[in-house]
Amino acid sequence: DAKTTQPNSMESNEEEPVHLPCNHSTISGTDYIHWYRQLPSQGPEYVIHGLTSNVNNRMASLAIAEDRKSSTLILHRATLRDAAVYYCILRGVTGGGNKLTFGTGTQLKVEL
Amino acid sequence: EAGVAQSPRYKIIEKRQSVAFWCNPISGHATLYWYQQILGQGPKLLIQFQNNGVVDDSQLPKDRFSAERLKGVDSTLKIQPAKLEDSAVYLCASSSLGALRGGSEQYFGPGTRLTVT
Numbered sequence: 380d381a382k383t384t385q386p387n388s389m390e391s392n393e394e395e396p397v398h399l400p401c402n403h404s405t406i407s408g409t410d411y412i413h414w415y416r417q418l419p420s421q422g423p424e425y426v427i428h429g430l431t432s433n434v435n436n437r438m439a440s441l442a443i444a445e446d447r448k449s450s451t452l453i454l455h456r457a458t459l460r461d462a463a464v465y466y467c468i469l470r471g472v473t474g475g476g477n478k479l480t481f482g483t484g485t486q487l488k489v490e491l
Numbered sequence: 492e493a494g495v496a497q498s499p500r501y502k503i504i505e506k507r508q509s510v511a512f513w514c515n516p517i518s519g520h521a522t523l524y525w526y527q528q529i530l531g532q533g534p535k536l537l538i539q540f541q542n543n544g545v546v547d548d549s550q551l552p553k554d555r556f557s558a559e560r561l562k563g564v565d566s567t568l569k570i571q572p573a574k575l576e577d578s579a580v581y582l583c584a585s586s587s588l589g590a591l592r593g594g595s596e597q598y599f600g601p602g603t604r605l606t607v608t
Contacts, residue, residue, distance in 0.1 A: 479597060
């Protein structure tokens with residue numbers, strides 16, 4: 380699986396937007412970009428995914444660079460409940476498919 | 492819709508003892524995964540099942556870990572004998588789509604926290 384690079388930690392104030400970056404310069408043409416988050420003492424939770432175009436859902440937006448070598452997860456209004464580790468993962472279409480290879484992610488801290 | 496269920500939530504054992512974890516995936520999900528998450532790290536895939544067949548067990552320490560998914564529904568993961576370095580959270584996940592779908596999402600259970608003393 381291609382590798383991703385994320386900052387170890389980021390901080391935000393409540394009700395402000397948060398932009399979480401991810402670099403994936405070795406991404407292949409068939410790799411999907413997935414984001415999961417893990418709240419304290421819970422299993423990871425799916426956030427959003429995309430291939431080439433920007434994506435929006437009720438939780439977040441995913442902005443993908445035109446060359447696909449980087450992407451940004453956008454939380455439009457951070458709340459205290461959004462404090463978690465956010466993982467950016469590339470998933471390819473392979474014979475063994477659906478495998479998630481987690482890195483260490485970005486620890487997001489949200490303050491009042 | 493009920494989520495992925497795991498039990499027990501916590502387990503403390505001594506080294507060289509054996510332990511088993513149980514997972515009940517979301518109804519209808521054909522693919523089931525077991526992950527190991529050591530403190531401070533991201534989850535690492537141990538084994539992936541498609542129905543009751545193994546798709547990927549390349550990172551499963553087969554000398555001490557075993558897993559089965561009889562009838563393609565529930566699954567158990569066993570460690571025998573346990574070592575101190577097996578202390579971790581063991582996560583089970585399931586997904587509705589099988590291989591060749593890089594866009595499908597996985598649903599995770601709450602995990603079992605294992606402490607080996």
